[in-house]
Amino acid sequence: MLNPVTVTRRFVELHEEIGLPPVRLHDLRHGTRRWPTRPPT
Numbered sequence: 001m002l003n004p005v006t007v008t009r010r011f012v013e014l015h016e017e018i019g020l021p022p023v024r025l026h027d028l029r030h031g032t033r034r035w036p037t038r039p040p041t
Contacts, residue, residue, distance in 0.1 A: 011025050 008025055015023070
């Protein structure tokens with residue numbers, strides 16, 4: 001089982017390493033619902 005604290009810390013590390021704008025892991029969870037399931041035709 002994944003430890004939520006470990007996942008959050010790793011997310012922050014990767015986020016800073018890549019240089020993405022500030023975003024919360026929780027926001028990404030909700031944002032994925034808006035992504036299309038398949039490319040537009």
